[in-house]
Amino acid sequence: MTTSAKPPKSPIPNLRFLLQHPAHLFSLGFGSGLAKKAPGTFGTLVGLPLFWLISIYPLPVQLLIIATLFLIGIYICDVTGKALGVVDHGGIVWDEIVAMMLVLTFTPNQWQWWLTAFLLFRLFDIWKPYPIRQCDEKLKNGFGVMFDDLLAAIYAIVGLKALLWLTTHI
Numbered sequence: 001m002t003t004s005a006k007p008p009k010s011p012i013p014n015l016r017f018l019l020q021h022p023a024h025l026f027s028l029g030f031g032s033g034l035a036k037k038a039p040g041t042f043g044t045l046v047g048l049p050l051f052w053l054i055s056i057y058p059l060p061v062q063l064l065i066i067a068t069l070f071l072i073g074i075y076i077c078d079v080t081g082k083a084l085g086v087v088d089h090g091g092i093v094w095d096e097i098v099a100m101m102l103v104l105t106f107t108p109n110q111w112q113w114w115l116t117a118f119l120l121f122r123l124f125d126i127w128k129p130y131p132i133r134q135c136d137e138k139l140k141n142g143f144g145v146m147f148d149d150l151l152a153a154i155y156a157i158v159g160l161k162a163l164l165w166l167t168t169h170i
Contacts, residue, residue, distance in 0.1 A: 011084050013091045023079035026072075026094055033091035043093020044122060047100030048114065054101070055109070062105050069098045070146055078142030087140045095146045096125065099153035106157045108164070116163065120156040125149060 018024050018031055028034060029043040054065050073094045081087040100121055107117040128136060128148070132155070136148040 011086070011089075013080075013084060013089070017083075021079065021083070023076035024083065027076040027080040027092045029093035029097055033093040039091050039093055040096050040125065041122060043096040044100045044118060044125075046093070047097040047104070048118070050097060051101040051104040055104075059105060066098060066102050066105065069094075069101070070150065073098050073146045074142035076142070077145040081142065081145065088136070088145045092145060095149035096121075098146070099125070099149035102150070102153045103156045103160065107160060113160070113164075117156060117160055120159045121152060124152040124155040124159075128152070129155065 013024070013028060013034060015031070015034070018028050018034065025031075029039075029046045032042040032046045033039045035042040054062050057065070077088075077092050077094055080092055081089060084091075100118065103117045103121050104114065107113050124132065132148050132151045135151060136144070138144075139147055
């Protein structure tokens with residue numbers, strides 16, 4: 001006789017966990033990853049004001065800051081994933097924050113385009129078209145957590161550039 005066992009539930013991080021280690025504070029998106037529903041969406045929203053803070057710098061400086069945040073993200077997401085016992089826990093949203101910031105570097109500074117960039121990134125982050133899903137399944141640890149969102153950001157940038165081109169050529 002076989003029984004169908006439910007997979008164990010992921011631990012639910014809380015405010016105490018968030019404040020236990022600086023890595024948790026950042027990887028859980030300053031608390032946005034504690035949202036009970038759609039923590040990735042809330043984390044992505046955190047990327048908007050953070051990008052706004054660096055938007056005063058020229059593009060190369062923005063990209064250097066984002067690359068640094070990506071590298072830091074590998075470490076902090078790994079620390080938090082290990083502490084939670086789940087490599088890519090849904091509450092870990094630093095990957096969404098950094099990826100959204102990258103998308104915004106290629107987005108016109110108009111609310112309609114920021115909204116479009118947000119929606120495109122969320123679409124590709126959730127849908128995970130080839131090869132995002134395969135990377136998400138194969139790559140584990142902090143790098144894997146960060147890398148699949150980097151790919152979703154690239155898809156969103158390509159989609160955004162296509163829409164920008166269409167709006168100026170049609």
